[in-house]
Amino acid sequence: MFPVRQPRINEHADWQATGNKHALIQVFSAFSAAVRAMPESTGDDLKVWQLFDMEALSFWHKGRAALLGDAAHPFQPYISQGGAMGVEDAVSLATLLPNGTRPGDIPSRLTLYQKARRERVEYVFKYTRLNGVDEDDTSARRMTGESQFAVQGSPAC
Known part of the structure; x- marks a missing residue:
C-alpha cells in the first residue's frame, strides 16, 4: 500500500x-x-x-539456459499478473521442451519460447502500466474494466 x-x-x-x-x-x-x-x-x-517500472529483457535465454517470470519481464503489481506470466512461461517451456528433447535442439526452442511469449508479455505490460497511473493525473489514460477483463479473463466464481 x-x-x-x-x-x-x-x-x-x-x-x-x-x-x-x-x-x-x-x-x-x-x-x-x-x-x-x-x-x-x-x-x-x-x-x-x-516500485520501479522496468522493461522486459531483450533476451530471455542464452544457449540452453532461460529466464522466466519476473527474471525476464518484471511486472508491477497493479493487475496482479506477474505470477500469472511466470506460470504461462513455465507452461510454454514445458510444451516446447518435452521429456526427451535433444540438448542440441534446446537453443532453438528457447528462441521460439521468447518469440511466442513476447507479444503477450508486451500486451500485459501495456495494461499494467495503464492501470498503475496516478489517479490524480487527469491527463493519464486509465485501463477500462473491459480491458482488464481481456487481460485477466473471467473472475473466479
Whole structure:
C-alpha cells in the first residue's frame, strides 16, 4: 500500500529505508474505516520500497539456459499478473521442451519460447502500466474494466 502523491523517496535507499506512519495515515484519511485501520495498526518502523517500472529483457535465454517470470519481464503489481506470466512461461517451456528433447535442439526452442511469449508479455505490460497511473493525473489514460477483463479473463466464481 503506498500513496502515489507522495514525493519520490531516495532512489538510492536500500531495503531498510523507513517511512513516516503519520504521513501514511494522513494520505488514507478519506478512505473507508477498514482501509484506514491498516496503516493505523502498523508499527512505527515502516519500510518504504519503491516500485520501479522496468522493461522486459531483450533476451530471455542464452544457449540452453532461460529466464522466466519476473527474471525476464518484471511486472508491477497493479493487475496482479506477474505470477500469472511466470506460470504461462513455465507452461510454454514445458510444451516446447518435452521429456526427451535433444540438448542440441534446446537453443532453438528457447528462441521460439521468447518469440511466442513476447507479444503477450508486451500486451500485459501495456495494461499494467495503464492501470498503475496516478489517479490524480487527469491527463493519464486509465485501463477500462473491459480491458482488464481481456487481460485477466473471467473472475473466479
